[in-house]
Amino acid sequence: MSKIAVLGLGTMGSRMAARLLAAGHAVTVWNRSPGRDADLREAGAKAAATPREAVQDVEAAVAMVRDDAASREVWLNPQTGALAALPKRAVAIDSSTVSLAWARELAAAAAAAGSDMLDAPVSGSRPQAEAGQLVYLVGGDAAVLQRVEPILQAMGGAVLHAGPAGAGAALKLAVNALYAAQAAEMAELLGWAARAGFDPARFAELIGQTPVCAPVMKVAGAAMAAGRFDPLFPVELVEKDLGYMAAEAARSGAEAPLTAATRAVFRRALDQGLGDLNITAAAKLYR
């Protein structure tokens, strides 16, 4: 059993904390807005008033918050940030989907503070978080990862070491860009199929039976055709991640026309008020 802090109790963080509790760990939780920890406290978690308070005495601290700004706040806020109070033997783990630039800056700040840090974003959504079947994409020192692997395995079905600091963040942005590009294309194709006189549900089902269709698109295509848009991976987070990917491409001078086109689709979805709906709501643009 380890003492672990979970910082951020949104859709993903709350379920990850629940998995840690179920695995028998001692968990202290913190969330910016009050009132999101009731179920976790009932299941045995302790609540802390700040990230700094939450990490007293822990072996690992896991942050799962929205974006770069939130991650900066959680780790580095001069009064309440976790990093300054992290015990020396502990590992700081950021599982938020953030930019590569921020993941590297945070890793440098952790190194300067003498703390071990991993960027460890996850592939998978709410159902995988609930089932402890997330796929961890980890950047940082392999020996540090080895120390916390049993903790990550309580929340994930696979733990993949991607490379040095920032490699997990980079891989996560690439995975999401690939997912979003395919979802945007599937939405477009089903809209076209309907206009051409085909049944979109049957069309999606048949595409799903060909070798070119990724398993995740089989699910997304069926959901689009059935009009299922309940938020798992909401449009506003998809657009955030595509924005990070586009910025990284521009910074490194890489050409990324498909990322730009995909981002334009999800920006249009945001502009049409679809931000809180699932990634599958891209289909609404083509009805």
Ligand SMILES: NC(=O)c1ccc[n+]([C@@H]2O[C@H](COP(=O)([O-])OP(=O)(O)OC[C@H]3O[C@@H](n4cnc5c(N)ncnc54)[C@H](OP(=O)(O)O)[C@@H]3O)[C@@H](O)[C@H]2O)c1
């Ligand atoms: N949903 C998915 O399918 C999925 C899958 C893989 C990865 N991710 C990534 O995982 C992260 C969390 O996603 P989620 O779906 O759990 O999001 P969410 O439900 O929207 O929760 C966001 C969390 O971030 C916190 N937060 C936002 N701004 C903050 C700030 N400035 N300071 C401190 N805390 C702040 C929120 O606190 P409040 O309660 O106070 O707003 C909340 O705890 C994101 O980076 C997302 O891209 C999501």
